[in-house]
Amino acid sequence: MTFELTADQRLFQSTTREFLADTMSITAVRAAGETEAGFDRGWWRRAVELGWTAMLVPEQWGGGSVSGRPLTELSLVAEELGRSCAPGPLITTSAVLAGLAAGGERFAEVTGEVVAGERIAVWAVYEPGHGLEFPVGATVPDIGTRLTADGDGYRLSGLKDRVEAAGQADLFLVTATGPDGPVQVLVPADAAGVTVTPTWTLDLVRRTGEVRFEEVAVPADAVVHTGAAAAAALEAEIQVAAILTAAETVGATDRAFDATVGWMFDRYTFGRPLASYQALKHRMADNKTWLEASRATAAAAAETHDDDPTGAAEVVSVAKSYVSAKAPVIVQDCVQIHGGIGVTWEHDLHLYLRRVTLGRALYGTPEEHRRRITDLITAA
């Protein structure tokens, strides 16, 4: 998405790229994959010093974007993360920050800690057996997790899965059904009654987990949003997560595509390079076209959101559905064109395939977002 960036944005992009090149080479990513957490908190603290977590947060709380285009700029980071298959809870944290930023002054302090990388806050929205539940008007369908009144505060019970970086989290932003409809509450990971179970995730370094809340005591001031505001916040969080996932997926696909074009010039069969065979040239022409279309739609989603977040729902679903459906097709074709080496552990291609497959699965599958587009247009 290197289109029409300002000088400041380009600088930000290159700083991010250099940081990742220095600290997260593919070798380093593979090594991180051997660790339990998938990433090191010290590394994350250094990373966020570059401004990765500041974009969605008001300036008076220690946030701020490079030039007032937060999603465009965050997308640059996500794209670089995809290009390097790097770890880090950027997407989930950004979703949480979008929710907290809308929660008012009361959350300024905790937001500051998350921005500084001192605490990691992740988003707990999924429930077993359910897809992403998109807000419908002021409500959110089927939230099994319950928040019930208990004295001055509440109790939270339920099970969330597909929680990114669950094992590394200090805080969960949990969506639940409260006494008056949907709510979002902020729950510390070490609260009594919270159990985190790591789950298997295809990506080498980006982990997910299951989080059980059993009669967890939630003080009244941990309620971030209720009712219509909770539905609106969830919508905003979904959009942020979807935009960033699309951008990250574009980055990973771009790398796999470039590597494959390079390979096609190096690899010879029957005395000529793979790049000279029309059957393969034509497939790469299609892949190139889909990749450029992916770039265009991911950038358009970020741009539209920066212009006016309230009107962005459809474009965001367009981008997420298109990019996350096409990327695995492109990267799988890259595997095929690599031949046998493409399915070895040794070759890096599978790291990109892992990343785009995870990107397809999380924050609304293409099918979910397509149905949402139709919901949006037939409701209008």
Added chain:
Amino acid sequence: MTELESVEEFRDRARRWLKDNLPAATGRYSGPENDDVWDRSRQLQRILFDGGFAGICYPKEYGGQGLTTAHQRAFTEESFEYEMPLVFNIPTLSICAPTILDLGTEDQKHKHLTGVLRGDQLLVQFLSEPRGGSDLAGLTTRADRDGDEWVLNGSKIWSSGAYAADYGICLARTNWDAPKHEGLTLFLVPVHAPGVTIQRIKQVTGSTEFCQEFFDDVRLPADSVLGEVNGGWAAASRLLFHERSAMGGTSPYMSGSRPRLSVDLSELVELARSVGRLDDPSVREDIGEARAMFRVRDQLVARVSRQLASGELPPPASSIVRLFSAENAQFQIDKAIRIAGASAATAAPDGTGRQLGIDYLFRNSWSLAGGSAEMSRNVISERLLGMPREFAADRGVPFNQVKHGR
């Protein structure tokens, strides 16, 4: 230089003018269905010209408005609800006239561009031949010099709308001793000149818009040459660039046409409702996906257009939008067929459903017209990704020694 009118002021002025001067559109435009369309379009184009809204991105000295693509876009949006001279768009306004603007002499520009913008001239393309369209430079229609004149012989085919047009931009061979790309010249041929015979060809849709032309000793004056004698390949390349832009949707010279090439979304929703399947989740996925493809296409067109204009992407990148547009058009038709079920091939007594089946028959026109999708894939792989060119048995060989067909 005088200040340009702002896009918003222009839009307001256009909106008021359209309301006062053009009738409301009737139904979806899907090509010239009957011969009256041409005369009607000429009248409409003249109304636009007199009102100061013809050729928004064409220079003023040739009858245009000298405005920007943003003005054109605004006008196009405002004009959706009105009857517009849409047959002028492809190829007259978006392919042929821009080529004349790029390559023509002053006289040619005054004569043809002003003629087009006033609604007096329709232009068509005489490129493809019965023995092949993809290998355009392999053509065998010939033009031989005779004193100050040229004498044209041969045949062109698949020319859309030629019977109703005034001039055809015709690529012909003028030197048989040179390799194929070096012996070509582009001409402006009067469609109804003595020696030109036009036959209409019926398409699978039933339309007879397609034509084949036979040239028998057609005499052309010296000033019919567009560009350089024997420099026809470079000239044709300009034309093909405009053609890709037109087919892909990046051309600034189209006016009033919706940025879609076939079935539109409200039609899919309507279709699903009419066959009682709007609540089917798989149908809702199909509709959402179809909508997404349209929007992605628009986003791609916008982005690639900006990158072509800024030089960030080289001209062959226009093939990306050309290829995507073909894919999208077919995708939309395929989705409609899936949603329609049996209604795609059988119609109710009132005819509902008939158009869809016919669209389906003509589905591949989107990846053939304006150069095939395969040619676009060659351009993308060879000229954007730098991959080796396909083997050509005629490269560097004098054309009169090249083998043609079995």
